[in-house]
Amino acid sequence: MSHARPLTRAILALGSNLGERAGTLQSAVGDLVDRPEMRLHNVSPIVTTKAVGGPGGQPDFLNMVIAVDTTLGPYELLAHCQAVELAHHRTREVRWGARTLDVDIILYGDQTSDDPVLTLPHPRAAGRAFVLYPWSLMDPGATLVGQLVAQLAADAPDMAGIAHVLNAPMEQGS
Template structure:
């Protein structure tokens, strides 16, 4: 089984409840066991004028292949009302594969480690709750250094 970290985010239709429902759905994935969930965090949207997001990270052990897992996550998003109208638009639910074991994946549908995660405190700080202090990403970057370079700004732990 591979250790996988999933980023969760929502800023529409009761975001905290959206994340709780998504966590329940992640627990139901075949060939997968949830091993942890971070606290929820409130963060500013990356796009001006949108409501604040609620974010978290979930840790899974899975035998699902990366693209099968991605398809499963997109099915959960759709079931919770996610509409893919614009890249940076508001959303009921966003589920991203942040890390998939020690794999570096760079294909059109999936980039792992997740691109730009190094600049997103709403990803790094919840992830840090679930991994050891000396954690290294598959591409060799140390999470401790990413945290040092990405201050806890605009976040509120819920």
């Protein structure tokens, strides 16, 4: 008899700057949690942001963060996120290039990893307002690397590029 893994809280960041961005994010959230190992815990509002890094002249991104509870291991979760990206026609031709969907694992419980395939916490998240700001709206008390996410967002160099906030694409879970 196998024992089920306990639920682990993971923070996922979603972004889109190609195609029907809001619809893609809404559909991707549904796809991410549409399996028995995944439960949606909370959803941030959507923010409009300028592209950070990568080629110039990219369209603006819509970005959001979700909290999920999962029995998937971290690498299984990564594979699931990449499968959802692929289902939304994500291509990986240019690093940090324009994309229909990007899903990053920001935190997986309190695990840390230096594996280049899956570094936890996400190695650049603490300096990216496009992740931090929607996360702070979803969970004002959240912390990352021992610091309040809201303060990290305020200090992030791309905070000035956040244009406005849209409503969350779906009701929050419990």
